[in-house]
Amino acid sequence: MREVQVRTGSGKFGQRVAIGPHELAADEPRESEGDDTGPSPHELLLAALGSCTSMTVKLYADRKGWSLRGVEVHLTGRHEGGHYLIARTLHLAGDLDDPQRGRLLEIAEKCPVAKTLRGTIQISTAIV
Numbered sequence: 001m002r003e004v005q006v007r008t009g010s011g012k013f014g015q016r017v018a019i020g021p022h023e024l025a026a027d028e029p030r031e032s033e034g035d036d037t038g039p040s041p042h043e044l045l046l047a048a049l050g051s052c053t054s055m056t057v058k059l060y061a062d063r064k065g066w067s068l069r070g071v072e073v074h075l076t077g078r079h080e081g082g083h084y085l086i087a088r089t090l091h092l093a094g095d096l097d098d099p100q101r102g103r104l105l106e107i108a109e110k111c112p113v114a115k116t117l118r119g120t121i122q123i124s125t126a127i128v
Contacts (some may be wrong), residue, residue: 011035046075052113068094
């Protein structure tokens, strides 16, 4: 896996994110006193889960030869009672029967990012 580098950007919260040859911005929305130059950190987390879910479901359907034309994943997140709650909704385009749709829902629960978020995460931090 490639290293992710995050550097201070412009404004109060702006950040520059580099992942291999890819660059993107992170920030906070204006209602949180940011400049809204990019997604917030929690929005990036939701994007990671959504993209992983879509990839996993599509890959599984392709391997099975099912007629899944596309996957759209809608996610929202909110803090409540000391927990972060994520709501994820899948929209599956294609001629799928109910058992196939049910199986794809099961597969969505097994995407690697979902497994990571449900597991124990250990973070070590050092200052150099």
